[in-house]
Every structure is written in structure tokens, then in C-alpha cells.
Amino acid sequence: MGIISVENSDRLFWLGRYSERVYTTISLFKKSFDAMIDFDEHQYEEFCRRLDIPCIYESKDDFIRRYCFDGENPNSIYANLQRAYDNAIVLREEIGSETLAYIQLAVYEMNRAVQSEAPLVPLQKVQDNLVAFWGQADDSIEDQLVRNDIKIGKRVERLDLYARLQMNETAMTREIHRLAGRIENTSLHYSKTVLKKLEEAVEKMDYREIVTEVEALVEG
Template identity: 30%
Template sequence: MIINGMAISVNTAQRLYWFGRYVQRAETMLRELVNAYDYIIDRDFEEGHKLYSKLGVEIEYKNALDFLKQGVYGTYGGSIEQIISWARENAIETRHLLDERGFATLNKIYNQLVERRERAVSPSNLEEIIDDCSLILGIFSTELDRTRAYQLIRFGQQIERFDLILRLYGEIEMVAADIDVINAIARQLNRNYRPINVTTSDISKFLVFLNGVVDRVIQKDTCASVSLQTQS
């Protein structure tokens, strides 16, 4: 793949893609944590268990504040701290292709999470991180002068959003418009990509659709091409 006149590897393309996915995952799950926290306080103590069961995760908590603590720092795979750490690892490896503001904001989130690990977690803490994640995604989603690197990040962001909506809400209607967006970005990244149309009510088939799109966009043959138009 050629980005800004520079050839990049499949590994770099994948890291940009996963950077986008992890930041989107962090933002989405933080919003879900805040919403579930409100329910646990005065409506349904089991709301936290219901949320994480949709993702195949067992989570234990003593009260609403402990639920936030477990969501951010829990030892299960995929806590907010872990997701941000994964995003940061990918950002470090692709820093030369990233906007400095986005990288600095992600670093700020990571450092604050590490510093506050032994403290209680409050909704206001999470809302601050949500705002920072939104800033990062906004920087890399701008329509103006978007580079191929940013398109890969946005591609990951859209795939993650699609995936989480299906897993958390099970509402196919909520992602119908996203199919066109994903196909459009995939076409920008790879001129040989042909849009995939999905007409089914089976959520599992939609998830297969996602994997198919990613495999067809980020692949060795595409990344190895010297053509500026053929992108991975």
C-alpha cells in the first residue's frame, strides 16, 4: 500500500485498522457503562450482568460504583484500560502516520487510567474519557484532506460500530445505513473491491459480512501493490 508516497506493510495497515476499532470500542463501552450505572442505582441491579453477557463476559460487582470500577479495570479481557492499552500499542507503531493531537490525547487517556487505578471511578471520570475518545475519532474522521491512513482508521471505526450495535442491541435496522458507509470506505481503500449486499435477518450472517469485507480490503496482495489506487 502507498500512503503519502510511502509504502506500508500489511501489518501497518492492520494496526491502523485496529487502532480505529479499539478507540471506537472504548467510546461505545464507556457510554454503555454510564447508562448501565444509572440503571443499577435505582432500577435493575442486574443491568451490568445483562450488558456484559451480550459480549460473552462474566462480570461481578458489589454496587453501582464497583460496577464502574470493574468495567474500567476488571481482570477480564476487554476492560476499558485494556482496550485503551491495545489502541495505544497500535498508535505507537503507526505514530509517523497519525495526527499529533490524536496521539497525544490517547496518551493522556492511558496515563490517567494508570494514575487512577487505585482510586474510585465516577461517571464524571468516564464522561471525560468519552469526550477525549470522541475528539480522537473526530480528528481521524474529518472529511477534509483525509489520507489513506485516516481512511483505514475510519474503516476500523465503522466496522467496530457495526459489530457492537449488533452484539449489544441485536437490531439489524440500526446498522442498515452503515453497510453503505463500510462499502464506500472499502472501495476507496481498494479499487478492486466490489460492494457486498446483505439481505438477511440473521445477525450471524451480518458478522460474517464484516469479516468478508475486512479480508477483501486488508490483504497481502493489495498491500504489496505499487498502485496508488489499489489500497489495503
């Protein structure tokens, strides 16, 4: 295994987190968007509540534009993808050009979505590229630490989002097992005590506790 600096370890972790955040929030957004076409114009309020983000939007159209595409809105999908890109672009020598290219392609598709009247189609391509990014990372990154740092970022983010969305026990259990089985083989500094508490919180299906512990797991 190669050597990784603390800075790159942190970037790999956040690359995993932001890529997952974009992927999962697009999936959620697609459902809300569909409902808002002709069924529930205020569905976005429920969306914000579930994700525990401020509902600063004035209408469904305002939500669609600003939640999805406003780079100035820190909670937007666009801003989160930009953060994934900001981490990826400084990791070329760790993850390789082939892997980095999928984040770049996701950014291009997001910029197409900004211009589109039917954004779900290009947003689907953003997701496709994120899946390809994870697959490429898994397939081509030789350094196990590098691969695992990204994966743990992804798992941490997924647990956080799933807890906020109050996903079912099967999904939560699967994610905590994936996380616990891998986190030792990373370059990340994490707390074993917090990991134990997190496992217990998942066992109890205590969503609030899961969100608290998952944020405390990896020391920044």
C-alpha cells in the same frame, strides 16, 4: 499518497476498532451504571449477555471495577483502551503527534477514572478525547489511506457491536453504507464476496449473520 506497510495498515485498522470499542462500551456502561445505582443491581448480567462476553462478575461493584478498570481482564474497557494505545504509539509518523495526543489523553483520563469514586465523569473525558482523536485524524492526516484504514476499523467495530446490541435498522443501514462506501479506498485486504454477504445480512437484519460476516471481512 505515501506508502504503508502491511504492519501499519493492520495497526491503523485495529486502532480504529479499539477506539470505537472503548467509545461504545463506555456509552453502554454509563447506562448500566446509572441503573445499578439504585434500580437494578443485576443489570450487569444483561450487559454481558448483550455484548456476548462472559459474565465473570460476582456483584455490581465487582463488575464496575473489573469490567471497567481491570487491565488483566481482556474484555475490560481499560484493556481495550490499552490496545488502542499500543497500536497508536507505533503510528506516530503516520497519524502525527497531534492525533496521537488524544489517545494519550484518553489513557490519562482512564487512569484518573480508576481512582475515582464517581468514574462516569472521567470516563466521559475518555470519550471526549476519542471523539477529538477521530476529528483530529480526519482533519489533519493528509494520507487518505491512513484516514480510511482507521475509519474502516471504526465502522467494522461499530457494525459488530451494533449487531450484538441488536440496534435498529436505520442505525445498521447507515453503518453498512458508511463502510461499503469507503473500504475500497483503504490499504486493507478485504473480501468483496464477504462484503456483499454482509450487505445482504444487514438488509435482512440478520444479526447473527452480520456478526459472522463482519469478522470475516478484513483479512488479518
